[in-house]
Amino acid sequence: MTQNWLGLDGKVAAVTGAGSGIGRAVAIALAEQGVSVVMLDRSLDSLTEAANAVSAVGPDPLLITCDVSDVASVENAASQAGAVDILVNCAGISRPGGIADVSVDDWNSVLDVNMNAYFFTSKAFGKGMLERGHGSLVHIASISGRNAQGNSGAYSVGKAGVLMLSQQLALEWSARGVRSNTVSPGLVRTPMTEAYYNVGDVAARRDKAVPIGRVARPEDIAQVVLFLASDRSGYVTGADIVTDGGFTTTLMSSVPRPGYDEK
Ligand SMILES: NC(=O)c1ccc[n+]([C@@H]2O[C@H](COP(=O)([O-])OP(=O)(O)OC[C@H]3O[C@@H](n4cnc5c(N)ncnc54)[C@H](O)[C@@H]3O)[C@@H](O)[C@H]2O)c1
Numbered sequence: 001m002t003q004n005w006l007g008l009d010g011k012v013a014a015v016t017g018a019g020s021g022i023g024r025a026v027a028i029a030l031a032e033q034g035v036s037v038v039m040l041d042r043s044l045d046s047l048t049e050a051a052n053a054v055s056a057v058g059p060d061p062l063l064i065t066c067d068v069s070d071v072a073s074v075e076n077a078a079s080q081a082g083a084v085d086i087l088v089n090c091a092g093i094s095r096p097g098g099i100a101d102v103s104v105d106d107w108n109s110v111l112d113v114n115m116n117a118y119f120f121t122s123k124a125f126g127k128g129m130l131e132r133g134h135g136s137l138v139h140i141a142s143i144s145g146r147n148a149q150g151n152s153g154a155y156s157v158g159k160a161g162v163l164m165l166s167q168q169l170a171l172e173w174s175a176r177g178v179r180s181n182t183v184s185p186g187l188v189r190t191p192m193t194e195a196y197y198n199v200g201d202v203a204a205r206r207d208k209a210v211p212i213g214r215v216a217r218p219e220d221i222a223q224v225v226l227f228l229a230s231d232r233s234g235y236v237t238g239a240d241i242v243t244d245g246g247f248t249t250t251l252m253s254s255v256p257r258p259g260y261d262e263k
Contacts, residue, residue: 006230009034013229014077014084014125016068016117017091018061019046021190022140024053025218026088026225031058033226038081040066041091068117069109071124078124083132086229087125089118089139089162094192095153102153114158115165122169126178133177138228139166140221141182143244159184163240170238179237181228186244187215211246220245 013030017023019041027037027050036059041047047063054061066077068091078084093113095106118139129135144152145159162182169180187206189197197203207214224243227233242248 004033006033006226006232008226008230010036011085011229012036012038012081012083013086013088014038014040014081014121015088015090016040016066016121017089017140019043019050021090021192022185022188022218022221023088023090024050025222026090027054027061028057029219029222029226030086030088030229031055031061034058035086035229037061038064038077038084040064040068040077042067068121069112071120074117074120074124078121078127081125083128084125085129085134086136086138087121087129088225088229089121089137091117092140092192094155096151097153098151107154110154111158111161114155115161118162118165122165122180126169126173129178130173130176135178136229136233137166137169137178137180138225139180139182140225141166141184141240143184143186143242143248145184147248166240167238174237179228179233181233181236181238182240183221183224183228184240184242184244185216185221186210186242186247188218188221189215190218209247209250210244211249214245216243216245 013035015023015027018027018039027039030037031054039047039061044065051061051063064077064080067073095110139162141162142159144156145163149156166180166182221243224241
């Protein structure tokens with residue numbers, strides 16, 4: 001295989017939610033490829049910790065504290081960042097609550113961060129990409145965007161919105177040199193979900209639920225982001241790469257089928 005197959009060396013990438021979990025792993029993976037990373041997060045503490053890990057493997061990152069759900073904060077971050085070749089939208093939150101009970105505030109908070117912010121950042125960082133005629137947008141969606149996740153307020157609705165936002169961006173911007181794609185993770189152990197794994201045998205049961213035999217590590221998702229960020233995926237736009245260890249293939253396994261059960 002060609003050395004430096006991805007050809008990302010020397011590029012600049014902005015990553016939102018870069019202080020934790022998947023965004024942190026994406027920032028590290030990009031830096032390992034020689035990418036200068038602009039790390040955005042609302043938490044300076046987590047940005048600072050993650051930046052040490054990034055600096056250990058690649059170019060020193062630029063840190064910008066930014067609330068991605070605030071359009072002025074995003075525009076300010078984009079102007080501080082300067083020319084960016086790649087945008088990875090990763091910042092996200094979750095709030096519990098079924099439709100009957102979830103508050104309007106919680107519903108809107110989830111849509112503001114998980115969906116509207118992806119529009120704000122795409123627009124603010126995409127502007128320069130369109131002017132230069134080259135860029136790659138990668139949005140972290142979720143298998144929850146196609147499979148309703150109960151008692152999670154607007155989480156699935158927001159992720160479904162991201163899947164369509166990405167397709168619309170691909171439709172409108174691909175002819176101008178800017179591609180847009182999504183990665184849909186399945187179960188990933190990160191600070192967002194860590195609390196589930198510390199309850200009883202949940203970690204083992206979750207591993208068993210996935211055909212590949214384990215839930216994902218943030219690095220599993222980051223590797224797929226690298227491909228979509230790079231020119232190696234130059235003919236891929238408007239696509240979604242489901243990265244779930246096969247979890248969404250398991251629907252038929254949930255019903256009994258006498259005579260066909262696994263031996
Ligand atoms: N963990 C999973 O199982 C899983 C599965 C599918 C999709 N995802 C998605 O992956 C993305 C990353 O999730 P994670 O599990 O790494 O979560 P995480 O909580 O570990 O990291 C999310 C980061 O986003 C930042 N953030 C939140 N709101 C922000 C805001 N308003 N402005 C700026 N930064 C903000 C947080 O400070 C945090 O650093 C999210 O979009 C999430 O929905 C996660």
